[in-house]
Amino acid sequence: MRPFLAILFLTIGSFLTLAILGPDIISFQRHIQIDASQHRVFDEFKYLGNFNNWSPWAILDPQMSSSVKGVDAAVGATYTWEGNDQVGAGTMTIEQIQPDSIVLLQLHFVKPWPIEGHYKLSVDSLPADSSNLTWHFEVEIPFYQRPIMYFVDLEKSLSKDLETGLGNLRKNCETKKSKKNQVN
Numbered sequence: 001m002r003p004f005l006a007i008l009f010l011t012i013g014s015f016l017t018l019a020i021l022g023p024d025i026i027s028f029q030r031h032i033q034i035d036a037s038q039h040r041v042f043d044e045f046k047y048l049g050n051f052n053n054w055s056p057w058a059i060l061d062p063q064m065s066s067s068v069k070g071v072d073a074a075v076g077a078t079y080t081w082e083g084n085d086q087v088g089a090g091t092m093t094i095e096q097i098q099p100d101s102i103v104l105l106q107l108h109f110v111k112p113w114p115i116e117g118h119y120k121l122s123v124d125s126l127p128a129d130s131s132n133l134t135w136h137f138e139v140e141i142p143f144y145q146r147p148i149m150y151f152v153d154l155e156k157s158l159s160k161d162l163e164t165g166l167g168n169l170r171k172n173c174e175t176k177k178s179k180k181n182q183v184n
């Protein structure tokens with residue numbers, strides 16, 4: 001019985017230590033230069049209805065269902081999605097908009113696991129009618145999930161998706177082909 005209790009206490013103690021020392025927030029960003037005006041780039045990403053036109057996750061699950069509720073491109077508008085295991089399910093809600101500059105969204109993932117976070121898209125004007133677009137991603141790691149972060153590199157696993165999404169946005173903006181307010 002004593003070896004069992006020792007192993008149990010050691011396991012619980014290790015878990016708690018990793019949870020206490022583990023990151024409570026993971027944050028990273030990616031940038032891309034786009035040969036289109038700041039206004040044009042902002043106009044592409046401010047509409048949640050455009051999200052499926054450039055989202056890396058829409059490509060992973062063409063059967064994903066999604067909808068936008070509220071006034072699109074306004075504070076309070078909410079995009080809801082549900083898809084396969086690669087895409088999961090959840091909502092993102094516009095929390096803040098700075099015209100021709102920033103859209104800040106609250107993320108609420110339901111699947112594959114519940115987690116909260118934010119992402120921000122911001123665009124800055126560059127010379128020669130081009131722009132720099134930044135996609136900043138931040139998730140809050142619940143206490144019980146922090147030990148997992150020692151074994152999962154969230155930035156590594158998501159950075160390719162962010163880069164794909166930015167590339168899709170660049171392609172849409174530079175070819176000037178955008179279908180506003182389109183969701184599945």
